[in-house]
Amino acid sequence: MHHQQLKPAEAASLPRHLLEAHVVALVRRCCPGLLALRAAHARLIRLRLPRLTAAFALSKLLASSSSSSCGAAPSYARNLFDQIPEPTAFCYNSLIRALSSAAGVAPAADTVLVYRRMLRAGSPLPNSFTLAFALKACSVVPALGEGRQLHSQAFRRGLEPSPYVQTGLLNLYAKCEEVALARTVFDGMVGDKNLAAWSAMIGGYSRVGMVNEALGLFREMQAADVNPDEVTMVSVISACAKAGALDLGRWVHAFIDRKGITVDLELSTALIDMYAKCGLIERAKGVFDAMAERDTKAWSAMIVGLAIHGLVEVALKLFSRMLELKVRPNNVTFIGVLSACAHSGLVNEGRRYWSTMQELGIKPSMENYGCMVDLFCRSSLLDEAYSFVTGMAIPPNSVIWRTLLVASKNSNRFDIVQSASKKLLELEPCNPENYVLLSNLYASNSQWDRVSYMRKKMKENNVNVVAGCSSIEINGYLHKFVVSDDSHPEIKEIRLLLREIADRVVRAGHKPWTAAVLHDVGEEEKEVALCEHSERHGSWLPALTGNATTMSIVGVYSTARQIFR
DNA sequence: ATAGGGTTAG
Numbered sequence: 001m002h003h004q005q006l007k008p009a010e011a012a013s014l015p016r017h018l019l020e021a022h023v024v025a026l027v028r029r030c031c032p033g034l035l036a037l038r039a040a041h042a043r044l045i046r047l048r049l050p051r052l053t054a055a056f057a058l059s060k061l062l063a064s065s066s067s068s069s070c071g072a073a074p075s076y077a078r079n080l081f082d083q084i085p086e087p088t089a090f091c092y093n094s095l096i097r098a099l100s101s102a103a104g105v106a107p108a109a110d111t112v113l114v115y116r117r118m119l120r121a122g123s124p125l126p127n128s129f130t131l132a133f134a135l136k137a138c139s140v141v142p143a144l145g146e147g148r149q150l151h152s153q154a155f156r157r158g159l160e161p162s163p164y165v166q167t168g169l170l171n172l173y174a175k176c177e178e179v180a181l182a183r184t185v186f187d188g189m190v191g192d193k194n195l196a197a198w199s200a201m202i203g204g205y206s207r208v209g210m211v212n213e214a215l216g217l218f219r220e221m222q223a224a225d226v227n228p229d230e231v232t233m234v235s236v237i238s239a240c241a242k243a244g245a246l247d248l249g250r251w252v253h254a255f256i257d258r259k260g261i262t263v264d265l266e267l268s269t270a271l272i273d274m275y276a277k278c279g280l281i282e283r284a285k286g287v288f289d290a291m292a293e294r295d296t297k298a299w300s301a302m303i304v305g306l307a308i309h310g311l312v313e314v315a316l317k318l319f320s321r322m323l324e325l326k327v328r329p330n331n332v333t334f335i336g337v338l339s340a341c342a343h344s345g346l347v348n349e350g351r352r353y354w355s356t357m358q359e360l361g362i363k364p365s366m367e368n369y370g371c372m373v374d375l376f377c378r379s380s381l382l383d384e385a386y387s388f389v390t391g392m393a394i395p396p397n398s399v400i401w402r403t404l405l406v407a408s409k410n411s412n413r414f415d416i417v418q419s420a421s422k423k424l425l426e427l428e429p430c431n432p433e434n435y436v437l438l439s440n441l442y443a444s445n446s447q448w449d450r451v452s453y454m455r456k457k458m459k460e461n462n463v464n465v466v467a468g469c470s471s472i473e474i475n476g477y478l479h480k481f482v483v484s485d486d487s488h489p490e491i492k493e494i495r496l497l498l499r500e501i502a503d504r505v506v507r508a509g510h511k512p513w514t515a516a517v518l519h520d521v522g523e524e525e526k527e528v529a530l531c532e533h534s535e536r537h538g539s540w541l542p543a544l545t546g547n548a549t550t551m552s553i554v555g556v557y558s559t560a561r562q563i564f565r
Numbered sequence: 566a567t568a569g570g571g572t573t574a575g
Contacts, residue, residue: 017566020566020567024567056566056567059566059567060567063567063568066568067568088566088567090566090567090568093568093569094567094568097568097569128569129568129569132568132569132570133568133569135570136569136570162569163570164569164570165570166570167569167570167571168569168570170570170571171570171571174571194570194571195570195571196570196571197570197571198571199570199571199572200570200571200572201571202571203571203572229571229572230572231571231572232571232572233572234571234572234573235571235572235573237572237573238572238573264572265573266572266573267572267573268573269572269573269574270572270573270574272573272574273573273574295573295574296574297573297574298573298574299574300574300575301573301574301575302574303574304574304575305574330574331575332574332575333574335574335575336574336575339575365575367575368575
C-alpha cells in the first residue's frame with residue numbers, strides 16, 4: 001500500500017487514517033529535494049482528497065519544504081501556505097521555519113510579518129514552536145531588533161520557560177554578539193542546561209574573541225558532566241584558532257580523539273583553520289587530506305591557510321585541483337587565491353584569476369577588491385591600483401583607501417595621497433589609526449603645518465589614540481598585553497627574555513630586522529621589518545596581522561618563538 | 566494528528 005501508486009478511485013474508498021498514512025509515506029519518501037516534493041504535490045492533487053485530508057497533505061508538504069535538508073524553498077512554502085484555507089499553528093510554524101532559509105535580511109522581516117498576521121487572525125495562537133522557529137530566522141540574519149520583539153512576546157505569552165525557546169533566545173543574542181544578554185539567558189535557564197545551550201554560549205564567546213570565557217565554559221561544562229559533541233568542539237577549536245593558542249588547540253584535538261568525537265566536515269574545517277592560524281600548516285594539510293568529503297569552505301580554509309603561510313604555489317595548485325573536482329569556489333576562496341598572488345608579486349596571475357572569478361559569476365566582495373589593490377600596490381603599480389579603486393562596482397571602504405595611501409606615501413603621486421586621505425577621513429573621522437598614519441606621513445615630508453592640523457582635527461572629532469594590544473597563550477591561559485603597559489606580573493622577566501632573544505638573533509647571524517623589531521624602534525622601522533618578515537614567512541601569526549602600531553612587545557616575542565622552533 | 570535548540574572558511 002505504501003509503495004504502490006494509489007488511484008483516485010481507490011483513494012475515495014479509503015478511510016481517513018489510511019489516506020493520511022499514505023500521504024505521510026509519500027511525502028517522507030520524496031525528501032529531500034524540492035523537485036520530488038513538487039512531484040508528490042502533483043500526485044496528491046490528482047488523488048482528489050477530501051477537504052480535511054487535502055489540508056493535512058498540504059501541511060505535510062509545507063513542513064517538508066521548510067526543513068533545512070530540502071534546500072531553500074521559501075517561495076514554494078508561501079505558495080503552499082496560501083492554499084490552506086484555515087492554517088493551523090503547525091502551518092504557520094512551518095512557513096516561519098521555511099523563511100529562515102531565505103537569503104539576506106528578508107527572514108527576520110518576513111518572520112515578523114507572518115507572526116503579526118498570526119496574531120491579527122486571533123487564532124491559532126503562537127506556541128513554543130512558533131517562537132523557536134521565528135528566533136532561528138532572526139539568528140541567521142542576525143536581527144537583534146526583531147529578536148527582542150520576539151523575546152517580549154515569549155515572555156508575555158508564557159512561552160519563555162520552554163528549553164527550545166530559551167536556546168533560541170540564547171542563540172539569537174550570541175549571534176548578535178550580545179554575549180552579556182546571552183549569558184543572562186544562559187544563567188536563567190531552569191533545570192539542567194542542555195548540550196545546545198552550552199554549545200551556543202561557548203560559540204558566542206568564541207565569536208567575539210572572548211577566548212578565556214569560551215574555554216572556561218568548556219571546562220565548566222565538563223565539570224557539569226555534559227558531554228560535548230562535534231558541534232561544541234567546532235566552537236572550542238575556533239576559539240583556539242582566534243587566540244593563536246597552539247598548545248591548547250593540540251590538547252583539544254587530542255581530547256576529540258580520546259573521546260571518540262566524530263571529526264566531521266565542519267570540525268575538520270575548524271581544525272584546518274586552527275592549525276593554519278597557529279603556524280602548523282603541515283598538520284592543517286594532514287587534516288585536509290584525511291577528509292572523506294570536502295566542501296567549498298574546507299577547500300577555502302586550506303587555500304587561505306597556505307596563502308597566509310606564503311606557500312603560494314601549493315595554494316594555487318590546490319585551487320586548480322578544486323576546480324578539476326568541480327567544487328564551486330566562492331569569493332572567500334578567491335581571497336586565498338588573490339592574496340597568494342599578492343604575497344609573491346604575481347600580478348599577471350592575479351589579473352587572470354580576477355577574470356576567472358568574473359567568468360564563474362562570483363560577485364567580488366570588498367575583501368576581493370582589497371586583495372587586488374594590495375596586489376597592484378605591492379608591485380608599485382600605483383596608477384593601476386588607483387584606477388582600479390575608482391572603477392570599483394561598490395564604494396571602496398577605509399581599508400582600500402588605507403592600502404592605497406600607505407603604498408603611495410613614499411611616491412611622488414601627491415594626487416593619490418591627497419584623494420586617499422580625504423576619503424579616509426570622510427569614511428572614518430573617528431579612527432585614530434588614520435590620524436597617526438597621516439601625521440607620520442606629513443611629518444616625514446616636514447609638512448608641520450599639516451601635522452598640527454591633524455592634531456587639531458583629532459581634538460575636534462574627539463579622537464583618542466588607543467593603545468594596540470596583543471596576546472599570547474601560555475599553559476592554556478591567554479595573556480593580554482597593551483603597548484607600553486607594564487602591568488603584567490612578569491613584565492620584568494618578559495623584557496629580559498626579549499633582550500636575550502634579540503641577542504641570540506644577532507649572534508645567530510640572522511637579518512637584523514628581528515632585532516630591530518625587538519628593540520624600541522620607531523613605527524616606520526617596525527613596519528619595514530614586518531614587511532620583510534611577511535615576505536619571508538607569510539604572516540602566519542595572528543599577533544602580527546594588525547599594523548605595526550597595534551603590535552605589542554609580546555606579539556614580537558611570539559614571533560621570535562616561532563623562528564626558534 | 567503532524568515539528569524543534571547549538572557548529573565551519575576572510
